[in-house]
Amino acid sequence: MYKCWKCRKTVKDLDQSFVRCPYCGCRVLFKERQPIAKEVKAD
Template sequence: MYKCLKCKKIVSEFIEGRVMCPYCGYRILIKTRPEIVKRVQAR
């Protein structure tokens, strides 16, 4: 799952293998992080 920086919509598939937002055509996308917070106990 990726998010467009310009229109802020979530993009899951790319058009013809090109990294581009299908809604606005912007080419800069960021990978979304899961909302689950992982807690690790320190030793």
């Protein structure tokens, strides 16, 4: 799932050949991250 930078709406399906927000037409999208922090073991 992606989020539009301009209108902040969630975009679920993207056409692989054309990346654009279907609501406002903005071409800047960013991937939504999970709110859970990952724990990494460092030795």
